[in-house]
Amino acid sequence: MPRDAPTPPPFEPVALQRSLERYMVWGLVFMLALVAGFVAYRVREPGLRKEALRSQTASYTAVGRTLYRASCAECHGKRAEGGSGPTLNAKEFLKATTDAQMQLLISGGVSGSDMPAWNLDYGGTMTDEQVRQIVTFLRGLEPNAPSVPGWRKGKAPG
């Protein structure tokens, strides 16, 4: 089309164009709503996460305590004070051992000792989740744990 060609007359009703423009305005509104939605969530997210973490820790601790009493207390003592197995409610132990290390010890057991492997993957009875719950329970003891330098020995039977 040559540069100086006259503009062709509109071939569609003006009403059609108008309704198109109304739609475009709505599109803009929705786009802003989308951005606002993400921003609103981002603002709330840290609080939501903290709350979720708190309630997760609480429920893990509760379930972990039950699991501990059922499966671990026999050797490690009802209050994790130690038995034929090491003392777990000990500042020295809890400080020196990360969650991941504890998970590994419970999951795979300790060869050469009476500690069996608990995770289903190693022929035990617990899921990863349950192991994590026990670890959360033990970790919860840390703030009030007494100092037990000889925690490895536990308490001699009898």
Place this chain on the structure above:
Amino acid sequence: MSDQDVLESNEGVGVDEPGLSGRLHRSQVWRSMFRHPQQDTPRGRALQGFSNFFLHVYPVKIPRRVLRNRYSWRLGFISGVLFLILLITGLYLMFVYTPSVGAAYGDMQRLKTGVGFGQLIRNVHRWSAHLMVLVVFLHMVRVFYAGAYKHPREFNWVFGIMLLLLTLAFSFTGYLLPWDQLAYWAVTVGTNLVKYVPLIGNPTQNLLIGGDQIGQSTLLRFYALHVAVLPAALVMILGIHIWRVRKDGFAVRRSNVGAFEEDAVAQPAAAAPAHAAPELYGGRVRLLGVVDRESITAEARPVDDTVFTWPHLVVRHVVVALGTAAVVLALGVAFSAPLRGLANPNVTPEPAKAPWYFAGLQELLSRFDPLVAGILIPAAAVMAFVFLPYLDRNPATEARNRKVAVTLFSILLSLAVVLTVVGTFFRGPGWQWIPPWDHWYVEL
């Protein structure tokens, strides 16, 4: 100048535009991407449609009534948008989720506590999934009342039923993945239905859940179905479904009597009388390959009630898509997807309910013999829907001319809705009648 020449020469690309945008539109890079002319003329718009990959899903022109929201309520389109949202959010979740009994539940909690936007994406995924079941169903209802399943669209209705079933399968397999009590027991109740099939019931259930109890193999199976098998099947069938809609011209005639006759297709489009243009439209598109190019250009078309798809329908669709996304995002920000305690086969929650879209079935089960309620009635309903366009030979599309079909369908629809509402809202422990205002036992 032929249309091909116009496309190749980029005639009129930004020639009149001053300034930076004009220079951009005239640049070689731009013109290599958008090869159609920018003329705002009927021919220009038609060529824009022809030369654009994405616009090929649309016909170049559509009857003007398709632009009205009341025409279809855009339900089919919204279903597609929800599927796209589910695909994107689902990919995000796949990066976090492990389909293992030991890890799945922990991953759900990690979404809450440690993954950026994790819980939001999960919320959006969940609400979109529920909405998609609802919207696909409403789409089917709308298509029925519009008589849009009639010739030549019979088989596309069948594809639609397949898509509805696939959507349910999607939602049901996804239901198990969080591996919480809600997931475990809803799927237990749901898969127990299969047992009632005579002879093959137990083996089928074993095949479905990979054993006689829901466990690791069920989770892995449902995961594989949910993220690989079902998406592939749905994309495939959805592709055919949409392609057929497009080939059928996006609209049903208001009076279907004598519509879509093959003689209309057989005539050369250019020879068509002016008043027949809208009906001829579908035929003309099909003729693209055999009619010579000049006879199908837009300016040869007489004045009719059609409008250009680009921009009118495309812009509306984009806006509806944005609106749908905004709604599910708002739902995701406002309401969190539920996560109950870790799945525990030894503790049955009260009440143990199937997902809401199967609650009607569960309600039926509480009233009839399991074989009748769990198998015969649903199988008969699905078969009736599949064969509907072949059983209903009445060509009329207006409700007043098809009273029997509309009445029957409306009765069945009301029954299904009542059963679902009762099962979802009015049932408590032991499947006792407990109204939602006394105690809220609804889990989504």
